[in-house]
Amino acid sequence: MTPTALLALLAEVERGEMTPDAAAARLVTLPFEDLGHTRVDHHRSLRSGLPEVVYAAGKTPAQTASIFASLAADGVDVLATRADAVTADAVLAQHPEASYNSLARTISLRQSVRELLGHVAVVCAGTSDLPVAEEAAVTAETFGAQVTRLYDVGVAGLHRLLAVRQDLAAADVVIVCAGMEGALPSVVGGLVGVPVIAVPTSVGYGASFGGATALLGMLNSCSPNVTVVNIDNGFGAGYSGVLIARGSAGTGRSASDGAR
Template sequence: MGESDPRVSDLGFARVDLDRAARTGDPEVVYGAGKTPEQIVAILGELHTAHPDRAVLATRVSQEAAEAALTALPGVAHDPLARALTLGPLPDPAGAVLVVAAGTSDGPVAAEAALTARVHGAGAEIVTDVGVAGLHRLLAVRERLEAADALVVVAGMEGALPSVVAGLVGVPMIAVPTSVGYGASFGGLAALLAMLNSCAPGVTVVNIDNGYGAGVAAARIARRSR
């Protein structure tokens, strides 16, 4: 595809994929880490121009970039906990995603997953602070787990929560290890390995702190279920 290809917008520093929504059902998303505020604003604005009827998303956005976008792009919304920006209307939700977070410290990753699921066309809610150290808290929300079309289960430390959830309900589930934990958690590696080695069937695992990837997968499952 050359510079004149209508499926690509060449901004000089980035080639924006305008055809992704037609191929996959979802527009390209801006990964903000490592990009300047000006680059994030330019790419997000270009995506919004191409997809004015639905929200476009930028993840891992710094406070400086968020402030630049709020100034330059009318209608942009900033979710500081998720560290993300959206521009344009959220789609009507199809299907229900429930994001389950072990602890409050997992909140940024859980918020990223929930916002991503909403941008990608699913309804999403968050249940937090239901880690295995207080199992009664998880059991108290079992009906909500069963009612969801897809689950995103977020946990750091020893990463045990997805195994427990998968032993309680048969809902499609994406497990997200987080980098929360003390030294021997190795920045989330212990949780990642625990989730990959789960003895409960049906546990699908994404990379450490990848709330975005989990949110996309869960939204697609939820959309298809409806």
């Protein structure tokens, strides 16, 4: 239940187009719906502005499909993350209008009609970081942000990053995904005057320790506008990026170029 949908429902009651009992029946699943295996939080959009998201890993395809259907029936935009192809088939059988991104392992369904609000740039150091970057990008797109993808611009070839500097300057928030030593967010942070969300990825050889090296490097960034999410957490970065972009839409600026 979105704030817009709730207000429309109350307006129908006020105009006499719907009885209070009928409205109450529509709200019967608030604040949550018990599916037996899951209690779906239909109240989250009203509390935080974005609906609950389905983490598909560890759930059966049938469980994910039923949760997805419950959220879809509420009229909100729906996102499932870490979904394999079998799970995607189960969801798409019920919702053929949904989209499966096999690289990001996401299933998304846009149901709201609204103008894009806020601009999120998603940057990744190398092609191996694409699954995490795409998870962030799809998350931001699903929840209504304009997304610019800037991929394979790692610090080993700094000219590649400088070539997209104007694209970075246009964003309200920048998400940077990198493995190995995790240096890219610090460099990006020095180029832009907006929040940078760093995402360490589990990409690299033995001493990368599954992304721990990148994580520690990002936590110790000398760029004060850099904040860090968990290893491989593209979803968390995309979700937070949407909230930041919504609050600062139109104010993105480059540290050296000034206001746009």
